[in-house]
Amino acid sequence: MKKIFKKDNVYEAFNNRLDYIMKYFNHLIVSFSGGKDSGLMLELVNAYYVKHSLDKTDIKISVFYLDYEGNYQQTKDYVQRCMGKYPNFDYYHICLPISASCGVSMYQASWLPWDPEHQELWVSEIPEQAISLENHHFPFFEIGMLDYEFQTKFCQWLHHEKRARRTAVLVGIRAQESLNRYTAITRDETFSKFGLITYSRRIAHNVFNFYPMYDWLFEDVWVANAKFGFDYNHLYDLYFQAGVPFKYMRVANPFHQCGVQALKLYKAIEPLTWGKLVGRVNGANFAALYGGTSAMGYHRISIPPGHTWKSYVEFLLETLPETTRNIYLKKFRRSLEYWTDLGGALPMAIVQLLEKSSLKFERLGPPKNKRNYKQDYEVIRFLKYPDDIPIQKFKMVPSYKRMCITILKNDTSCCYMGFSPTKDELQLKEKVIDLWKKTL
Numbered sequence: 001m002k003k004i005f006k007k008d009n010v011y012e013a014f015n016n017r018l019d020y021i022m023k024y025f026n027h028l029i030v031s032f033s034g035g036k037d038s039g040l041m042l043e044l045v046n047a048y049y050v051k052h053s054l055d056k057t058d059i060k061i062s063v064f065y066l067d068y069e070g071n072y073q074q075t076k077d078y079v080q081r082c083m084g085k086y087p088n089f090d091y092y093h094i095c096l097p098i099s100a101s102c103g104v105s106m107y108q109a110s111w112l113p114w115d116p117e118h119q120e121l122w123v124s125e126i127p128e129q130a131i132s133l134e135n136h137h138f139p140f141f142e143i144g145m146l147d148y149e150f151q152t153k154f155c156q157w158l159h160h161e162k163r164a165r166r167t168a169v170l171v172g173i174r175a176q177e178s179l180n181r182y183t184a185i186t187r188d189e190t191f192s193k194f195g196l197i198t199y200s201r202r203i204a205h206n207v208f209n210f211y212p213m214y215d216w217l218f219e220d221v222w223v224a225n226a227k228f229g230f231d232y233n234h235l236y237d238l239y240f241q242a243g244v245p246f247k248y249m250r251v252a253n254p255f256h257q258c259g260v261q262a263l264k265l266y267k268a269i270e271p272l273t274w275g276k277l278v279g280r281v282n283g284a285n286f287a288a289l290y291g292g293t294s295a296m297g298y299h300r301i302s303i304p305p306g307h308t309w310k311s312y313v314e315f316l317l318e319t320l321p322e323t324t325r326n327i328y329l330k331k332f333r334r335s336l337e338y339w340t341d342l343g344g345a346l347p348m349a350i351v352q353l354l355e356k357s358s359l360k361f362e363r364l365g366p367p368k369n370k371r372n373y374k375q376d377y378e379v380i381r382f383l384k385y386p387d388d389i390p391i392q393k394f395k396m397v398p399s400y401k402r403m404c405i406t407i408l409k410n411d412t413s414c415c416y417m418g419f420s421p422t423k424d425e426l427q428l429k430e431k432v433i434d435l436w437k438k439t440l
Contacts, residue, residue: 025208
């Protein structure tokens with residue numbers, strides 16, 4: 001989708017979007033993470049609330065924070081300052097054992113913050129005002145459920161608890177941060193939107209996500225904080241002083257795959273917290289040492305002498321625990337069958353580069369599905385699954401080299417290969433839930 005620049009600045013555009021949302025929704029949930037974007041959004045929503053005297057209307061505001069346990073002290077302090085900050089809002093600080101993504105260990109595809117069986121390993125204590133296993137009253141909650149599943153069901157539950165006509169969940173994502181986020185607000189389909197609003201997505205009946213800050217830039221966030229004197233997470237000051245690039249200034253689940261390269265910062269910024277994190281998840285120290293290097297599939301990697309990429313895949317698989325190996329094998333076989341039997345769609349620019357190589361494949365013409373492609377694509381079926389792809393954008397094309405990189409990244413969801421993530425395969429979610437049902 002082509003960018004369209006408007007006369008309004010991003011602050012004015014944000015308030016115009018709130019004007020629209022307030023016409024149709026009488027309950028707002030601010031999805032708060034403790035980071036710069038959601039923190040600013042909380043302040044902007046309060047400023048709008050005060051300016052328009054919403055305390056005299058039936059509009060209700062809730063603030064939802066899912067605590068992943070392993071936070072910097074600066075983040076903990078900031079969260080404490082924000083939870084309960086504006087008395088007209090309702091606050092939900094969640095500290096429950098909910099399965100979270102783990103990209104640092106070959107033994108764990110996910111980890112369990114606030115694990116009741118290993119309280120001695122907790123990085124921090126549960127705050128007094130937080131909702132925990134001891135005092136929660138969520139009928140939908142199950143120990144070990146996925147974090148995204150919990151968030152969706154929580155918003156549905158809160159929508160009914162507030163007896164809202166419609167609920168808008170305000171999420172502070174910005175298109176500048178990633179291609180996935182850019183795609184989320186530029187998609188053409190309309191069945192999941194609220195009306196024709198591109199920055200919205202339906203998550204349940206009468207419950208919609210909205211991304212009212214999608215066009216803000218990194219600089220805009222800090223200009224707003226400075227201009228209006230808003231409080232913010234001062235961890236970003238430490239990041240800046242440490243010379244951390246803007247794109248790595250993350251406040252999130254510490255073991256998430258996207259944050260592997262930044263995990264080492266705990267050692268420099270908060271050594272005591274780092275000491276606890278090392279014992280929290282298997283592989284944390286290795287990821288901190290080698291995250292962002294070829295040892296974990298970053299930058300250029302090469303095969304050991306005497307190996308092909310295919311034999312190297314087989315070698316790496318043999319080094320893995322059986323359950324992890326089986327997850328990779330299942331998806332690798334699916335990739336092999338897909339690309340050598342059915343064929344997959346590739347951009348014409350990639351196809352033309354492949355034509356110049358020695359790879360053997362068939363060109364099956366344009367895709368026959370109903371997907372709206374933004375450039376010309378063609379379906380390609382390989383006669384033999386490639387060992388390596390001799391082009392710069394080899395990540396887009398199947399190969400055994402791509403499989404190797406996927407393993408080295410501890411990417412059990414195989415996102416690097418284009419698979420949609422399955423959040424909790426390794427921990428055998430259903431068995432864990434059944435076990436806890438029997439012990440509670």
